[in-house]
Amino acid sequence: MYWKAYTKGNNNVSVSKTNIHHTSGITTIGRNYRIPEEIWENRILTNKGRFHEQFEKELVEYLGVKYLSLFANGTLALVTALQTLSITGKLITTPFSFVATTHSLWWNNIKPVFSNIEPDYFNLDPDKVEEALTPHTTAIMSVHVYGNLCKLNALKNSADINR
Ligand SMILES: Cc1ncc(COP(=O)(O)O)c(C=O)c1O
Numbered sequence: 001m002y003w004k005a006y007t008k009g010n011n012n013v014s015v016s017k018t019n020i021h022h023t024s025g026i027t028t029i030g031r032n033y034r035i036p037e038e039i040w041e042n043r044i045l046t047n048k049g050r051f052h053e054q055f056e057k058e059l060v061e062y063l064g065v066k067y068l069s070l071f072a073n074g075t076l077a078l079v080t081a082l083q084t085l086s087i088t089g090k091l092i093t094t095p096f097s098f099v100a101t102t103h104s105l106w107w108n109n110i111k112p113v114f115s116n117i118e119p120d121y122f123n124l125d126p127d128k129v130e131e132a133l134t135p136h137t138t139a140i141m142s143v144h145v146y147g148n149l150c151k152l153n154a155l156k157n158s159a160d161i162n163r
Pocket residue numbers: 072073074075076078097098100101143
């Protein structure tokens with residue numbers, strides 16, 4: 001059996017029984033050379049560098065949000081988000097994700113409850129999540145697999161019902 005799922009831009013995912021390949025939709029390298037060249041020249045490699053500031057400012061405008069923080073990696077952002085939201089106990093999540101999803105829970109002493117995914121885009125199946133809800137569920141943590149959005153409205157409805 002061989003699956004192919006296409007995402008926006010030139011992202012491409014192919015899944016066989018033994019391998020998953022994901023090629024990212026990155027831009028051409030020439031355009032991006034200018035940025036490391038300027039960083040090498042000004043030697044600011046940590047916080048408050050020009051590109052850090054500029055990226056934060058542009059993201060705030062683009063996303064239309066009030067506050068935004070950049071993190072060194074996605075794992076740290078997940079760990080911090082869970083702590084900021086004071087999540088504890090049992091959280092429903094997906095078994096089909098990068099290991100950081102579960103690591104961020106483990107490091108916060110949160111118990112993952114794995115719910116099944118949909119066969120087409122590999123995202124959490126909202127019907128299965130609804131079945132997995134219990135009075136002990138404290139949160140649902142979904143992942144947009146390969147850039148395809150999960151059914152957030154359905155997941156939010158389940159979360160609201162379970163309040
Ligand atoms: C779904 C998901 N969450 C978290 C991460 C962790 O990101 P990082 O490797 O930047 O810590 C990844 C990385 O691939 C990811 O795919």
